[in-house]
Amino acid sequence: MAQPQIPEMAAIILAAGKSTRMKSARSKVLHEIGGRSLLHHVLATCEEAKLSPQVVVTSPDGSDVRSAAEVFGAATAVQDPPLGTGHAVQAAQEALKSHEGDVAVLFGDTPLIEAATLAAMSSARRARADIVVLGFDADDPTPYGRLVMSTDGNLEKIVEAKDATETERAIGFVNSGVLLADAKQLFALLDNVTNDNAKGEYYLTDVIGLAREAGLTCTAIKCDEAEVLGVNSRSDLAAAEAAFQDKMRGRALGAGVTMVAPETVFFSYDTDLAADCWIGPNVVFGPGVTVASGATIKSFSHLEGATVGANADIGPYARLRPGADIQTSARIGNFVEIKKATIEPGAKVNHLSYIGDARVGPKANIGAGVITCNYDGFNKSLTEIGAGAFIGSNSSLVAPVKVADGAYIGSGSVITKAVEGDALALTRGPLKQIKGWAAKHRARNTKKSGD
Numbered sequence: 001m002a003q004p005q006i007p008e009m010a011a012i013i014l015a016a017g018k019s020t021r022m023k024s025a026r027s028k029v030l031h032e033i034g035g036r037s038l039l040h041h042v043l044a045t046c047e048e049a050k051l052s053p054q055v056v057v058t059s060p061d062g063s064d065v066r067s068a069a070e071v072f073g074a075a076t077a078v079q080d081p082p083l084g085t086g087h088a089v090q091a092a093q094e095a096l097k098s099h100e101g102d103v104a105v106l107f108g109d110t111p112l113i114e115a116a117t118l119a120a121m122s123s124a125r126r127a128r129a130d131i132v133v134l135g136f137d138a139d140d141p142t143p144y145g146r147l148v149m150s151t152d153g154n155l156e157k158i159v160e161a162k163d164a165t166e167t168e169r170a171i172g173f174v175n176s177g178v179l180l181a182d183a184k185q186l187f188a189l190l191d192n193v194t195n196d197n198a199k200g201e202y203y204l205t206d207v208i209g210l211a212r213e214a215g216l217t218c219t220a221i222k223c224d225e226a227e228v229l230g231v232n233s234r235s236d237l238a239a240a241e242a243a244f245q246d247k248m249r250g251r252a253l254g255a256g257v258t259m260v261a262p263e264t265v266f267f268s269y270d271t272d273l274a275a276d277c278w279i280g281p282n283v284v285f286g287p288g289v290t291v292a293s294g295a296t297i298k299s300f301s302h303l304e305g306a307t308v309g310a311n312a313d314i315g316p317y318a319r320l321r322p323g324a325d326i327q328t329s330a331r332i333g334n335f336v337e338i339k340k341a342t343i344e345p346g347a348k349v350n351h352l353s354y355i356g357d358a359r360v361g362p363k364a365n366i367g368a369g370v371i372t373c374n375y376d377g378f379n380k381s382l383t384e385i386g387a388g389a390f391i392g393s394n395s396s397l398v399a400p401v402k403v404a405d406g407a408y409i410g411s412g413s414v415i416t417k418a419v420e421g422d423a424l425a426l427t428r429g430p431l432k433q434i435k436g437w438a439a440k441h442r443a444r445n446t447k448k449s450g451d
Helices: 038-048 063-071 085-090 115-128 183-190 206-213 234-254 437-450
Strands: 009-014 054-058 075-078 102-107 131-137 146-149 155-159 173-182 218-223 331-334 337-343 348-351 354-360 371-373 383-385 396-398 401-403
Touching: 009 038, 009 085, 038 054, 038 063, 038 102, 038 115, 054 063, 063 075, 085 183, 102 115, 102 183, 115 131, 115 173, 115 218, 131 155, 131 206, 146 173, 155 206, 155 218, 173 183, 173 218, 183 206, 206 218, 396 401
Parallel strands: 009 054, 009 102, 054 075, 131 218, 331 348, 337 354, 354 371, 354 383, 371 396, 383 401
Antiparallel strands: 102 173, 131 173, 146 155
């Protein structure tokens, strides 16, 4: 589905908060949901909505946050010292001095906001207001600033919870903090915000009152509460993860994916499942997974950085690591690990095997307990297994090595040299039997135990 494009709109992402309540040495906005940091979720939404430029406001010691922002090509600004949300927005003014148009103020710890919501704010801004605030109907409005709306849809004021009257406290429509305005107009209003309050800080919300005094129009639009869930603690992080997973499950089901127990399946931000996939219970998708139509992923499988082809069959209890390329109708069975290996069409690796740094040809069969010995402690080497080859159980293929098309490897062999096509290779020693040895062994030990 084409994503909404918002013209002439920049973004300021406030990310100067500390991890005090997270009890973490890592910056709060660098904690992850769905395999991606909170900040990167917000920046990805800005990219999706074509918001440009993007400016991330950090604390003076936020070098890690600045580095993360630069990965997305965002500019950065430093708020020093921290004097409130209005002051944080002002810190981005220099970076936006050449910007003509609107600016959205977002938060690096509010990762689930949607591009469609930003588009709706932009539409409201152009249709009827100089400033648009994003609000939500809170299940528990107690801690939030109330959005006091007039009967004609204008936002009259934002009242902080501690300052609200009894009538205002009954309002369930509350402030998310997200705001949209013309950039130059916003900065002009912020120049008039004072810090005459208990905390001595400059609040972004004060621009609403100043805007109305100046004869500007303000309004608020509504989104779901989950979309503007802020993350300030580990509990909040878990709640955001749960909300993200619910969203991803809903998208997958809506796209034609079958999930037997969707509440037990976990996605990453970029998981790509085609229609008519079948996903069993307790499957985990790490980053970088693509699954084609008709593939089956059975219970307790873990996939990361892997591609699964059409009608392939994976698991149960399979692990696909980065670089695993499972092609059409290939089979990866229980307790099999694949890493940086191509399993070509119709090939089978059915049980208890490790295949790493390898190419397994079409319709080859890998027996139970087979491993490719790809690492010598310093270097990784390639194993090549040809089309239709048969690798017997409990064999070790010591890379670099090639088993040609149609070759057979006898069970229990250690293969260190190339095997010709259609040849049988085995390295087992001859069977040796000592008649009567077991009976004598038992008799000797039984006598000793009786002494």
